[in-house]
Amino acid sequence: MSATSHQPHRRRTYALIAGAATLATVGALAAALPATASSDKHGGGHHFNRYQDVQLLSFNDLHGNLEPPSGSSGRVTELQADGTTKTIDAGGVEYLATHLRKAREGQKYSITAAGGDMVGASPLISGLFHDEPTIEALNKLDLDVTSVGNHEFDEGARELARLQNGGCHPTAGCYVEGKKFQGADFPYLAANVLDEKTGKPILKPYWVWKKKDVKVGFIGVTLEDTPGVVSAEGVKGLKFKDEVETINKYAKVLQRQGVKSIVALIHEGGFPASGSYNYDCDAPGAGSGVSGPIVDIAKNITPSVDALVTGHTHNAYVCTIPDPSGKPRMVTSAASFGRLYTDTTLTYDRFTGDIARTSVKSANHVVTRDVPKAPDMTRLIDQWNTLAAPIGNRAIGYISADIPSSGIESPLGDLIADAQLAYGKELDPETDLALMNPGGIRAPLTFAAKGAEGDGVVTYAEGFTVQPFSNTVNLQDITGTQLIQILKEQVSGTNAAAPKVLQISSGLTYTLDLTKSGADRVVTDSIKLNGEAVNPTATYRVATNNFLAGGGDGFPTLGQGTNDLVGTDDLTVLEKYLTANSSATNPIAPPAANRITVVQ
CATH class of the missing domain: 3.90.780.10 (5'-Nucleotidase, C-terminal domain)
Known part of the structure; x- marks a missing residue:
C-alpha cells in the first residue's frame, strides 16, 4: 500500500473486486504504517528537520492526447503583465515528459498525481487500440496515482479493470505479436464508484504514498453525475455516490491509520473568472475566482483534507477555497490534453504528520514545445503510429x-x-x-x-x-x-x-x-x-x-x-x-x- 516515488516500476495488481475497502484491507494497511512519523536526521543525527517540502505534480483530462493537439485544443492563453493576453502552443506527451522530469530535478520528495479522464475520447493513436498506448505513456511518465473520471467508464468497468491489471483486449486481442499488455503501474482510485450488487468500491478507494517518514494519502472520486454523461452501457451495474460524503468517509479511515496528510483527486471542476491559465484566482476583488460544482464540494470536504486536484471542466485554475472551518485550501486544475501541469509544494510537518497549509504554494505551468522531446515517448508514439497508419x-x-x-x-x-x-x-x-x-x-x-x-x-x-x-x-x-x-x-x-x-x-x-x-x-x-x-x-x-x-x-x-x-x-x-x-x-x-x- 505504500510506494517510494519514481523508483523502477513495480508490477502491482489492482483487481476489480468488491472487497477493495474491507476492514481486512484497512487493518492490513494500519499494521503496515506507523502511527507517528519518525524524524529524518542529518549531520550525524544532531539536526532535526521538522518541515519537509513535498512536490506534488498534477494534471488532468489527458484524453489520450499523446501527440500535440491541433488547433485551439493545442493552445493556452497567458495573461501578460500589461493586461494583454497571448496564446502559446502547448501539449504533447513527448514535451510533457520532458517538463515533468525537469520539474522533479533536485526534489527528493516528489509525487505525480492525476485527476481522471486519462483515457477515453482519445485520438486515433490511442483510441484505436483501446487506450493501451496512453497507459504505457503514463507508466513512462512515472504517474503515481490517479482518480477515475467519467471517460474511464466509456467502455465499462470490465475494460477499466483491464487497463488497470493488464491483459489483451477480449475481442481485438494483442496488438503486437508476442507482447501482452501489462496494464497500469499506478493505481486508479474509485472511492465513490460502487458495485451495485456488493455496495463496495470497484477499485481501490485510496492509496498512500510513503518515503522514509513522510506519507501522503490520496482519495480518488469521479463526479456523482457520471451516469448522466456516459452511455448507460458504460455504467451498467455501477452506483456513483456523493463526492463529499465519500471523501470525508475515507479521510477518517486514513486518519485512523495515522495518515494525516491527505489529497483528494476529484474528477469534477469549476469555471474560472478568466480563460488565462495564470490568472490570479485569489486577487482582491476576484471573489473566489472560480465558480461551478467544485466550489460547494470544496467548501464541504472535511478540513483534514489538505489539497484538491480537480478536473472535468477542462479549465485552468489555482485557487484557494475555504474549507468548513474557514481555512483557505488549495484547489487546482491543469486544463486538459496535457497542455499544462500543476506544481504544488506541500509542506509536511514531521511533528504532526500533517501539511502546514499556510505554506502551500501552487502554480500552473505550460507544457511548451520549445524543449527537447523525450526520446522514449517518441519511440512509443512512432510504434503505435506505425500500427495505426494504414487506417489513419x-x-x-x-x-x-x-x-x-x-x-x-x-x-x-x-x-x-x-x-x-x-x-x-x-x-x-x-x-x-x-x-x-x-x-x-x-x-x-x-x-x-x-x-x-x-x-x-x-x-x-x-x-x-x-x-x-x-x-x-x-x-x-x-x-x-x-x-x-x-x-x-x-x-x-x-x-x-x-x-x-x-x-x-x-x-x-x-x-x-x-x-x-x-x-x-x-x-x-x-x-x-x-x-x-x-x-x-x-x-x-x-x-x-x-x-x-x-x-x-x-x-x-x-x-x-x-x-x-x-x-x-x-x-x-x-x-x-x-x-x-x-x-x-x-x-x-x-x-x-x-x-x-x-x-x-
Missing part, C-alpha cells in the same frame, strides 16, 4: 479552411449536425432535423494538419479525433412541445449553471437570450424549422446520437422519443458526408454558424 492516413474529405469546434454554435457543430441530418434522410426521408451534443465534438478540423497528406485533406485519423466515441446515429419521433422543451433543457435543469448548447442542423433557427436566466434564455416564439414556427402538436423526426437519445447530458426529454431506429456509427456518418460533399478541387467551406441568434 486514409483521406475522407477536403476542407477549404479551419473548421473550429469552439463557441456557443460552432462551424464544426453545424457540419456534424448537417451530416447526421443527411444520413437520417437516407434512413427515413421524413427526417426533419438533427441535434448534436457539443461534448461529443472533441477537436476542430484544421486545414494545415500535420503529416504528409497535404493541406486541406481530412484523414480518418483526424475524423476519429473529432468523433471518437463510436456512438450510433439514431432516429426518433418527438413532438413540437418536446422539441421546445429540449432546447430549454440546454440552459435549465442540470445545465442551468453550465449550459450545453446543442449543435443544430440547417433549417432549425432560434434566439438564445443570455441576458435572461434559466429556460427563459431560449426565446420560444423564435424557434422555427425551415422558416415556420414549430407546431407544438406536430411530430418531428429527429436524428441524434444514441447518447443523447438516451437522455444523456441533461436532456431527459430526448430520452422520451418514440419510434426509434438505430443507424451506423457517427464517424462513418461524418465520413459519408465529407466524401459526398467535398473533393480536392471543391473542398467544403466552414459553415457560417448563424443558426442560433445570441443576445448578450
Whole structure:
C-alpha cells in the first residue's frame, strides 16, 4: 500500500473486486504504517528537520492526447503583465515528459498525481487500440496515482479493470505479436464508484504514498453525475455516490491509520473568472475566482483534507477555497490534453504528520514545445503510429479552411449536425432535423494538419479525433412541445449553471437570450424549422446520437422519443458526408454558424 516515488516500476495488481475497502484491507494497511512519523536526521543525527517540502505534480483530462493537439485544443492563453493576453502552443506527451522530469530535478520528495479522464475520447493513436498506448505513456511518465473520471467508464468497468491489471483486449486481442499488455503501474482510485450488487468500491478507494517518514494519502472520486454523461452501457451495474460524503468517509479511515496528510483527486471542476491559465484566482476583488460544482464540494470536504486536484471542466485554475472551518485550501486544475501541469509544494510537518497549509504554494505551468522531446515517448508514439497508419492516413474529405469546434454554435457543430441530418434522410426521408451534443465534438478540423497528406485533406485519423466515441446515429419521433422543451433543457435543469448548447442542423433557427436566466434564455416564439414556427402538436423526426437519445447530458426529454431506429456509427456518418460533399478541387467551406441568434 505504500510506494517510494519514481523508483523502477513495480508490477502491482489492482483487481476489480468488491472487497477493495474491507476492514481486512484497512487493518492490513494500519499494521503496515506507523502511527507517528519518525524524524529524518542529518549531520550525524544532531539536526532535526521538522518541515519537509513535498512536490506534488498534477494534471488532468489527458484524453489520450499523446501527440500535440491541433488547433485551439493545442493552445493556452497567458495573461501578460500589461493586461494583454497571448496564446502559446502547448501539449504533447513527448514535451510533457520532458517538463515533468525537469520539474522533479533536485526534489527528493516528489509525487505525480492525476485527476481522471486519462483515457477515453482519445485520438486515433490511442483510441484505436483501446487506450493501451496512453497507459504505457503514463507508466513512462512515472504517474503515481490517479482518480477515475467519467471517460474511464466509456467502455465499462470490465475494460477499466483491464487497463488497470493488464491483459489483451477480449475481442481485438494483442496488438503486437508476442507482447501482452501489462496494464497500469499506478493505481486508479474509485472511492465513490460502487458495485451495485456488493455496495463496495470497484477499485481501490485510496492509496498512500510513503518515503522514509513522510506519507501522503490520496482519495480518488469521479463526479456523482457520471451516469448522466456516459452511455448507460458504460455504467451498467455501477452506483456513483456523493463526492463529499465519500471523501470525508475515507479521510477518517486514513486518519485512523495515522495518515494525516491527505489529497483528494476529484474528477469534477469549476469555471474560472478568466480563460488565462495564470490568472490570479485569489486577487482582491476576484471573489473566489472560480465558480461551478467544485466550489460547494470544496467548501464541504472535511478540513483534514489538505489539497484538491480537480478536473472535468477542462479549465485552468489555482485557487484557494475555504474549507468548513474557514481555512483557505488549495484547489487546482491543469486544463486538459496535457497542455499544462500543476506544481504544488506541500509542506509536511514531521511533528504532526500533517501539511502546514499556510505554506502551500501552487502554480500552473505550460507544457511548451520549445524543449527537447523525450526520446522514449517518441519511440512509443512512432510504434503505435506505425500500427495505426494504414487506417489513419486514409483521406475522407477536403476542407477549404479551419473548421473550429469552439463557441456557443460552432462551424464544426453545424457540419456534424448537417451530416447526421443527411444520413437520417437516407434512413427515413421524413427526417426533419438533427441535434448534436457539443461534448461529443472533441477537436476542430484544421486545414494545415500535420503529416504528409497535404493541406486541406481530412484523414480518418483526424475524423476519429473529432468523433471518437463510436456512438450510433439514431432516429426518433418527438413532438413540437418536446422539441421546445429540449432546447430549454440546454440552459435549465442540470445545465442551468453550465449550459450545453446543442449543435443544430440547417433549417432549425432560434434566439438564445443570455441576458435572461434559466429556460427563459431560449426565446420560444423564435424557434422555427425551415422558416415556420414549430407546431407544438406536430411530430418531428429527429436524428441524434444514441447518447443523447438516451437522455444523456441533461436532456431527459430526448430520452422520451418514440419510434426509434438505430443507424451506423457517427464517424462513418461524418465520413459519408465529407466524401459526398467535398473533393480536392471543391473542398467544403466552414459553415457560417448563424443558426442560433445570441443576445448578450
